[in-house]
Amino acid sequence: MKILVLGAGAVGGYFGARLQQGGADVTFLLREPRATKIAKEGLVIKSGKGDAVLPVKVVTKGSEGGPYDIVLLTCKAYDLDSAMDAIAPAVGPDTTIVPMLNGLAHLAALDAKFGADKVAGGLARIGSTLGPDGEVRHTSPFAALAFGERTDRPARPSLVALDAACKKAGLDGGLNARINQDLWDKWIMLTSLAAMCCTLRGTTGDIMAADEGEALMTETVEECRKVAAAEGFDPGDKGIAHLKTYLTQRGSGFAASMLADLEKGGAIEGSHVIGDMLARARRHGIAAPNLRIALAVTQAYEARRARGALGKPGQ
Structure with a gap:
């Protein structure tokens, strides 16, 4: 082969x-x-x-x-x-x-x-x-x-x-x-993590240190879960509970690679990861306010990057 x-x-x-x-x-x-x-x-x-x-x-x-x-x-x-x-x-x-x-x-x-x-x-x-x-x-x-x-x-x-x-x-x-379910399970995890890391500019541990950090993370997971369920790929209560435990560990240094790409001024996969999940939520009539904000955050970053204004306040 x-x-x-x-x-x-x-x-x-x-x-x-x-x-x-x-x-x-x-x-x-x-x-x-x-x-x-x-x-x-x-x-x-x-x-x-x-x-x-x-x-x-x-x-x-x-x-x-x-x-x-x-x-x-x-x-x-x-x-x-x-x-x-x-x-x-x-x-x-x-x-x-x-x-x-x-x-x-x-x-x-x-x-x-x-x-x-x-x-x-x-x-x-x-x-x-x-x-x-x-x-x-x-x-x-x-x-x-x-x-x-x-x-x-x-x-x-x-x-x-x-x-x-x-x-x-x-x-x-x-x-x-069960590769299709596995793809959805990973996408739920990655979208939730990337959305919160990029919006709040921190690792999982940093987010958990914020007063509303855990609530925001778990809300985002639930938004993604509703989309997966609407498309026939609900991970189930056990799978979601495991995921939430993993994404709400206090003191954790775990973060999406998208955050590192953003912080170094590189290209990011915001539209592919977060944007596609939000688009599917809208098609199914699912409210996803956290995903909506996260996509706007990544798009605003991409706009600044495109005009060479990163690291230049006021431009």
Whole structure:
């Protein structure tokens, strides 16, 4: 089985490296100058699960080395259009695309371009960043990939093979017959966390230190839950109780990566993560005041960023 990983960033770099260490045939599709750097120096992983410097196969065009059996799509939502163009030449008649983006909005775009039969459901659970020298720094005790069919069809052979490769590589997760529910569960968590972290500019612990912090967080979770329920994916009382416990831990340093992107003046996935959830709430006639404010916060930030006014009061 041939696997193409788009990008060698915090997510794609880690999982691609571990799959290769497990014996999988992995190629990374990269832009310059990262392609040259990794081809010369190797892919560097710093992790409590084991450091590594790996020589890896690198291409700069999707037409090189393909077609591939699996394409792992690990870009940010704001890069989706260019990412789809990049992987298009790598997609053959039997290729399966496994997207690891946040939320669900990307699935419609991928279905429209490649056909729904080529697009599986997928998600990543990992804490990781890129270090100053381009090294992948794995910072969480967990590293899991989950993927599966989005319909009731039996898992196709390429996903079964990917599951075996993940197990051989020591990765958690793997083939998931309930991938659609898992996608919604993660989206509820991420939207609630990102909405509150960006609106209140703090970690979970910081938010809990505010008088109304816990109430705002739990209200946001409930707004997202109502949307999920309206679309047929209610996590249930037990799932929501677990999520609320996780998001209301006092003293926790847990925060959405969107907050870090915002604080450094970078591009963010506000519309893809928060905006899509709010749009679905409106379609179902669900009141979502916290999501409404959070989306406005991220959009105002994006407007300031677009005109180069970040860090310049009054502009």
